[in-house]
Amino acid sequence: xxxxxxxxxxxxxxxxxxxxxxxxxxxxxxxxxxxxxxxxxxxxxxxxxxxxxxxxxxxxxxxxxxxxxxxxxxxxxxxxxxxxxxxxxxxxxxxxxxxxxxxxxxxxxxxxxxxxxxxxxxxxxxxxxxxxxxxxxxxxxxxxxxxxxxxxxxxxxxxxxxxxxxxxxxxxxxxxxxxxxxxxxxxxxxxxxxxxxxxxxxxxxxxxxxxxxxxxxxxxxxxxxxxxxxxxxxxxxxxxxxxxxxxxxxxxxxxxxxxxxxxxxxxxxxxxxxxxxxxxxxxxxxxxxxxxxxxxxxxxxxxxxxxxxxxxxxxxxxxxxxxxxxxxxxxxxxxxxxxxxxxxxxxxxxxxxxxxxxxxxxxxxxxxxxxxxxxxxxxxxxxxxxxxxxxxxxxxxxxxxxxxxxxxxxxxxxxxxxxxxxxxxxxxxxxxxxxxxxxxxxxxxxxxxxxxxxxxxxxxxxxxxxxxxxxxxxxxxxxxxxxxxxxxxxxxx
Numbered sequence: 251x252x253x254x255x256x257x258x259x260x261x262x263x264x265x266x267x268x269x270x271x272x273x274x275x276x277x278x279x280x281x282x283x284x285x286x287x288x289x290x291x292x293x294x295x296x297x298x299x300x301x302x303x304x305x306x307x308x309x310x311x312x313x314x315x316x317x318x319x320x321x322x323x324x325x326x327x328x329x330x331x332x333x334x335x336x337x338x339x340x341x342x343x344x345x346x347x348x349x350x351x352x353x354x355x356x357x358x359x360x361x362x363x364x365x366x367x368x369x370x371x372x373x374x375x376x377x378x379x380x381x382x383x384x385x386x387x388x389x390x391x392x393x394x395x396x397x398x399x400x401x402x403x404x405x406x407x408x409x410x411x412x413x414x415x416x417x418x419x420x421x422x423x424x425x426x427x428x429x430x431x432x433x434x435x436x437x438x439x440x441x442x443x444x445x446x447x448x449x450x451x452x453x454x455x456x457x458x459x460x461x462x463x464x465x466x467x468x469x470x471x472x473x474x475x476x477x478x479x480x481x482x483x484x485x486x487x488x489x490x491x492x493x494x495x496x497x498x499x500x501x502x503x504x505x506x507x508x509x510x511x512x513x514x515x516x517x518x519x520x521x522x523x524x525x526x527x528x529x530x531x532x533x534x535x536x537x538x539x540x541x542x543x544x545x546x547x548x549x550x551x552x553x554x555x556x557x558x559x560x561x562x563x564x565x566x567x568x569x570x571x572x573x574x575x576x577x578x579x580x581x582x583x584x585x586x587x588x589x590x591x592x593x594x595x596x597x598x599x600x601x602x603x604x605x606x607x608x609x610x611x612x613x614x615x616x617x618x619x620x621x622x623x624x625x626x627x628x629x630x631x632x633x634x635x636x637x638x639x640x641x642x643x644x645x646x647x648x649x650x651x652x653x654x655x656x657x658x659x660x661x662x663x664x665x666x667x668x669x670x671x672x673x674x675x676x677x678x679x680x681x682x683x684x685x686x687x688x689x690x691x692x693x694x695x696x697x698x699x700x701x702x703x704x705x706x707x708x709x710x711x712x713x714x715x716x717x718x719x720x721x722x723x724x725x726x727x728x729x730x731x732x733x734x735x736x737x738x739x740x741x742x743x
Contacts, residue, residue, distance in 0.1 A: 294493055294494075294497040294499070295433075298491075298497075299429050299432050299433065299445075301486050302425055302428050302429055302487055302490040303425075303449075305485075306422065306425035306483070307448045307452040308483040309418075309421055309422065310449040310450075310452055310453045311453065311455075311456045312456075312475065312476035312477070312478070312479030313414075313476065314457050314578075314582075314585070315456050315459070315472055315476050316473060318581065319460070319469050319472045319473055320473075321411075321577050322570050322574035322577065323410070323570075324407050324408065324411045325338075325563070325564045326407075329403045329404060330407050338557055339553075339684075339686070339688040339689040341408055341411055341685075342553060342557070343685040343686045345412050345415045345681055346675070346679040346681070346682030347682070348412055348413065349674045349675050349679070350675055352372075352417065352420050352674060353670060356368060357527065357667065357670075359372070360666065360667070364502075365427070365428070365491075365500075365501055366495075366500070369424050370484055370487070370488055372421060373480055374484055376420070376421065377481050377484070379417075380413075380476050380477045380480070381473075383406060383409075384470040384471070387407065387473070388468070388471075390402045410473075419674050420674050421483075422673065423673035423674065426654045427501070427657070427665045428490065428491070428501060429442075430657045430665050430669075432494070432499065433658065434732070435728065435731040435732050436732070438654065440601070442655060443596040443600065443651055444592065444597065446592045446647070446650050446651060447589045450585040450586070450588040450589035450592060450646065450647075451585070454581075454582040454584075456582075457579060457580075457582030457583075458582050459578070460575055460579075461571070465571065501662065501665070501666070528671045531667065535664055536724070537656070537726075538668045540724055541676075542676045543721075544714070544718055544721045546676060546679065546680040547680070547713050547714040547717045547718070548645065548649070548714050549677050549678075549680030549681050550681070550684040550714075551707060551710045551714050552641055552642070552645065553680070553681040553684040553688075554684060554703055555638040555641050555707060556638065557703065558629070558700055558703050559634050559635060561700060563576065565631075566630075567631075580635060581642075584642045584646065585646070587643045588643050588647045591643070591648070592651070596647060596648070596651055600655075605652050605655060605725050606723065608722075609652055609718050609719075609721055609722035609725060610715075610722040612644055613714045613718050614715065616640055616714075619636060619637040619640045620637050620708045622637075623636075623704040623707070624701065624707070626700075626701065628701065629700045629701065629704060634700065637704075637707075658731065659731040659732070659734035659738060
């Protein structure tokens with residue numbers, strides 16, 4: 251365990267510190283925030299947002315370490331399901347049910363304890379779950395434990411892979427919900443790009459560390475590093491809430507008195523209560539309903555490309571360590587490109603072009619790449635990786651910023667409940683739904699080739715474009731967002 255401490259304190263942590271200082275100095279010059287200054291000349295609002303931004307960057311530091319490790323474990327011949335047709339889409343189909351369970355727990359804690367306690371408890375739970383999985387994997391590997399002739403580690407790597415897919419958005423949405431509650435629409439246009447760029451930087455650095463870390467401490471040791479970064483993230487996010495509470499701007503529902511109180515669901519009806527809340531909220535805020543369907547389409551697109559990527563990867567690179575290293579470097583490249591876009595082009599682009607136009611433009615580039623991939627009889631790993639890279643760079647840069655900006659002018663329930671409903675359940679339901687479709691096709695038709703999945707991805711990108719266009723037509727303009735922001739932040743008697 252002690253060997254893992256340099257992971258978050260090494261080169262990645264140095265990158266976090268450097269970018270954080272730049273972000274801090276920028277916040278200190280923003281005259282729209284409160285006049286009182288503190289650390290680095292920051293206003294209290296700036297200090298709280300900075301704490302939360304660094305907390306989110308540590309979350310992504312650990313996640314970017316866990317992602318290639320769990321992929322390597324899942325596709326391994328010894329600990330996973332290498333060569334098993336339909337294993338990956340079948341596993342992805344369980345992400346949505348698990349996400350719904352996590353969402354049920356989240357809504358219960360949020361209703362009972364508020365946003366701050368929910369942030370701390372969910373982060374701690376994820377840290378413990380990953381640490382426990384790492385210990386069990388190491389134990390099973392060391393003693394070669396079998397169950398009915400099957401390595402017991404296989405029964406751990408599959409649930410861990412599903413959990414890793416589910417937990418990331420559960421935590422990510424909470425960081426952004428806090429920051430969306432502090433910054434107004436014009437400030438979010440200016441700062442959300444660099445804040446997202448900070449997470450891209452740490453994710454990229456973490457990806458480059460995968461190979462040396464795995465070579466030194468093993469796959470299970472690298473997972474323990476993820477657990478450590480989540481503990482650090484929990485401490486930082488708690489500090490952000492402490493600042494907000496001290497200066498009186500902690501996110502609270504100031505409009506709840508104007509709406510009828512919903513009955514608290516019993517323990518046996520949490521799932522039903524969560525679905526009822528989602529239906530009620532989507533009926534009250536139609537923009538969230540449109541965003542939900544756009545998320546389903548975009549994540550269905552991402553899932554097809556992800557499955558194609560894993561299939562091409564397992565065939566091209568059979569060695570577990572090299573495969574984990576390739577995934578780490580691949581996602582580092584994604585995050586580096588994303589970071590350059592977030593720090594460079596996006597802040598000025600988002601202030602000169604209305605968000606609704608960017609929503610409409612996003613699916614076009616992915617369609618061009620997947621269409622080219624579909625023309626290849628046997629797409630290579632390089633071609634598949636390129637399509638997947640374009641999709642993820644678009645998602646992590648433009649889409650992430652647009653998504654977060656959309657919630658800024660909305661009310662507390664939309665920011666803290668609606669965002670989780672869409673981020674946790676919507677994102678994962680889209681992936682699970684497409685995974686079930688592909689799993690059913692594999693079961694009925696046998697192995698589906700890369701060209702067939704590439705053709706399917708082209709059709710899905712067209713559907714995504716259609717839904718994104720409708721969503722863009724309903725996204726508020728800058729002036730409308732500012733008016734809505736002022737209205738939702740005023741306490742109603």
